[in-house]
Amino acid sequence: MSAPTDQALIDDWRTAPAPLLPLLHAFHDRDGYLSESALRLIAQALRIPLADLYGTVTFYHHFARAVGGLHAPRVCTGPVCTLRGSDTLLAALQDQGASAMPCAGRCDEPIPVLVGHRYLVGQADGTLHELPTPLPPPNPGGSQECIFAEIRKPGRATLAGYHASGGYTGLTRAVTAMSPAQTVDHIRQSKLAGRGGAGFPTGLKWQAVAAAAGQPKSIVCNADEGEPGCFKDRAVLDHDPFAVIEGMTIAAYATGATRGFLYLRYEYPHTLRTLTLALQQAYAAGLLGQHILGTDFAFDLYIRRGAGAYICGEEGSLLNSLEGKHPFPRNRPPYPVTHGFENLPTVVNNVETLAAVPQILRRDPEWYHTLGLGDHAGTKVISLSGDIQRPGNYEVPFGLPLQTLLVEWAGGPLPGRTIQAVTMAGLSGGFLAGEALITATIDEPSIRSKGSMLGAAGMIVFDDSRDMVAVAHNAMAFFAHESCGKCFPCRIGTQRLTERLNGDGPATLESWLAEVNDISQTMKAVSACGLGVAAPMVVESLVRYFPEEVKAHVLADAHQPYIRLQT
Numbered sequence: 001m002s003a004p005t006d007q008a009l010i011d012d013w014r015t016a017p018a019p020l021l022p023l024l025h026a027f028h029d030r031d032g033y034l035s036e037s038a039l040r041l042i043a044q045a046l047r048i049p050l051a052d053l054y055g056t057v058t059f060y061h062h063f064a065r066a067v068g069g070l071h072a073p074r075v076c077t078g079p080v081c082t083l084r085g086s087d088t089l090l091a092a093l094q095d096q097g098a099s100a101m102p103c104a105g106r107c108d109e110p111i112p113v114l115v116g117h118r119y120l121v122g123q124a125d126g127t128l129h130e131l132p133t134p135l136p137p138p139n140p141g142g143s144q145e146c147i148f149a150e151i152r153k154p155g156r157a158t159l160a161g162y163h164a165s166g167g168y169t170g171l172t173r174a175v176t177a178m179s180p181a182q183t184v185d186h187i188r189q190s191k192l193a194g195r196g197g198a199g200f201p202t203g204l205k206w207q208a209v210a211a212a213a214g215q216p217k218s219i220v221c222n223a224d225e226g227e228p229g230c231f232k233d234r235a236v237l238d239h240d241p242f243a244v245i246e247g248m249t250i251a252a253y254a255t256g257a258t259r260g261f262l263y264l265r266y267e268y269p270h271t272l273r274t275l276t277l278a279l280q281q282a283y284a285a286g287l288l289g290q291h292i293l294g295t296d297f298a299f300d301l302y303i304r305r306g307a308g309a310y311i312c313g314e315e316g317s318l319l320n321s322l323e324g325k326h327p328f329p330r331n332r333p334p335y336p337v338t339h340g341f342e343n344l345p346t347v348v349n350n351v352e353t354l355a356a357v358p359q360i361l362r363r364d365p366e367w368y369h370t371l372g373l374g375d376h377a378g379t380k381v382i383s384l385s386g387d388i389q390r391p392g393n394y395e396v397p398f399g400l401p402l403q404t405l406l407v408e409w410a411g412g413p414l415p416g417r418t419i420q421a422v423t424m425a426g427l428s429g430g431f432l433a434g435e436a437l438i439t440a441t442i443d444e445p446s447i448r449s450k451g452s453m454l455g456a457a458g459m460i461v462f463d464d465s466r467d468m469v470a471v472a473h474n475a476m477a478f479f480a481h482e483s484c485g486k487c488f489p490c491r492i493g494t495q496r497l498t499e500r501l502n503g504d505g506p507a508t509l510e511s512w513l514a515e516v517n518d519i520s521q522t523m524k525a526v527s528a529c530g531l532g533v534a535a536p537m538v539v540e541s542l543v544r545y546f547p548e549e550v551k552a553h554v555l556a557d558a559h560q561p562y563i564r565l566q567t
């Protein structure tokens with residue numbers, strides 16, 4: 001079959017909802033890069049100033065601008081892959097034009113290498129191979145699950161298998177036996193809260209969108225999953241795609257939304273294929289589109305593939321990206337519930353949040369909140385990786401002691417080693433170490449009381465063989481690389497903190513600490529979004545738990561190699 005013409009690509013996408021990303025991908029996939037003439041055509045077709053389009057395209061990591069660039073290997077240099085020798089692998093692939101990419105969300109199976117639309121994993125050039133996303137291991141603690149309750153059932157990723165294991169019971173119940181307001185109330189009573197990091201109560205978010213003026217309303221599934229150490233959403237989408245589609249459809253019914261977008265990170269090409277197939281099957285079965293389940297309820301769902309930028313997980317940035325604008329975070333208020341996609345009421349929810357919804361709708365709200373321990377409602381999927389015997393995704397009841405997860409569920413440290421530190425919220429929560437590792441329970445109040453946050457619950461384990469200053473430097477280099485640059489405290493602060501962790505800066509401990517503290521406090525007080533507010537936690541926790549290492553670092557004036565991402 002001959003390749004589609006420029007005009008055919010333009011005609012396919014020009015009038016589609018949120019057309020910029022799919023149109024860019026269409027040219028990128030056809031040509032293997034984004035040519036000058038392609039950008040001119042797209043700018044003209046979508047009436048975007050060419051200079052703006054250049055700025056936007058070059059902001060993303062994965063749009064290649066040189067011939068053949070799409071097929072040049074990209075090697076993950078995230079925090080876990082760095083421990084496994086990604087720099088060596090990157091060097092070995094240099095003759096193929098390889099470049100570094102930030103954490104690619106496969107910390108459980110390092111080192112991922114993206115070649116075109118194929119994912120390979122391995123720790124040396126000759127060992128790279130394809131590896132499907134592993135199923136979450138059977139729950140070692142025996143506690144009741146929600147997200148993973150059916151995920152291991154045979155054929156769960158097919159529509160037939162999904163139906164056979166209780167799929168679409170929740171949506172059927174909602175549209176045939178409950179009003180939209182009752183559906184919102186059901187979720188509100190369950191105490192489900194956002195699983196993407198901020199923990200906002202889902203029922204309240206839906207209620208605000210249902211009450212907001214303006215049509216059409218939208219449901220956006222945030223599947224950007226760019227936080228280093230997080231790979232839970234990929235497991236859900238690969239093995240249980242209909243749960244997320246059903247969750248979005250229930251959210252649409254509850255809020256009066258008629259369109260939805262699933263924003264998937266670029267680094268999950270296999271997941272894109274799985275979701276595209278699932279969407280086709282859902283449409284063919286009358287579970288999307290007009291007259292869903294034979295009722296008057298209508299909902300259209302579109303997949304939009306990102307192009308590589310951590311900040312696009314932040315909801316305002318994601319909405320700008322969908323709208324074809326430069327993906328800067330938006331000033332808040334107003335919030336997406338009233339001024340979201342195209343300035344209209346919009347629910348933005350994480351994959352895990354939405355996957356919980358069908359399970360909760362099948363049952364009473366009490367079922368969900370009593371899954372947690374003590375006063376804590378529900379469960380959380382933890383992505384656990386690094387120096388631990390059994391890395392993987394674990395669904396834990398909120399309130400579970402951290403030690404139980406690390407030692408009893410995941411097998412503890414590697415032989416002969418002890419656990420030195422564990423990151424929280426991927427990298428965004430910094431580290432827990434020492435006594436905090438013994439006393440923390442897995443819930444936001446407990447982790448916050450230790451000066452950190454649970455967030456999206458990626459946890460990376462570092463054993464006693466690791467240099468924690470180097471680990472912190474790698475983490476801060478990530479934030480410096482991914483800072484969108486919109487506001488100066490974060491744009492400059494992340495760079496300065498990276499330099500301080502690299503050995504540049506004051507040579508006395510007192511002045512080093514004072515300066516680092518000054519930068520951190522400024523970033524936390526006046527950064528415009530969560531990236532700049534959270535990034536200082538890395539250096540703050542380093543100072544809190546590893547004062548001797550910090551002292552040695554400052555006094556030795558140790559110059560470590562700057563870990564520069566070449567994207």
Ligand SMILES: Cc1cc2nc3c(=O)[nH]c(=O)nc-3n(C[C@H](O)[C@H](O)[C@H](O)COP(=O)(O)O)c2cc1C
Nearest residue numbers: 194195196222224225226313314315349350353530
């Ligand atoms: C820098 C940054 C990155 C984020 N990345 C993600 C992400 O990858 N996935 C996600 O669901 N939420 C992410 N969030 C949180 C979103 O802004 C938003 O709170 C979330 O998608 C709402 O869904 P929830 O209520 O279901 O958690 C990020 C926030 C910040 C500040």
Ligand code: SF4
Nearest residue numbers: 485486487490529532
């Ligand atoms: S805090 Fe950082 S990432 Fe967020 S808007 Fe400011 S510069 Fe951009």
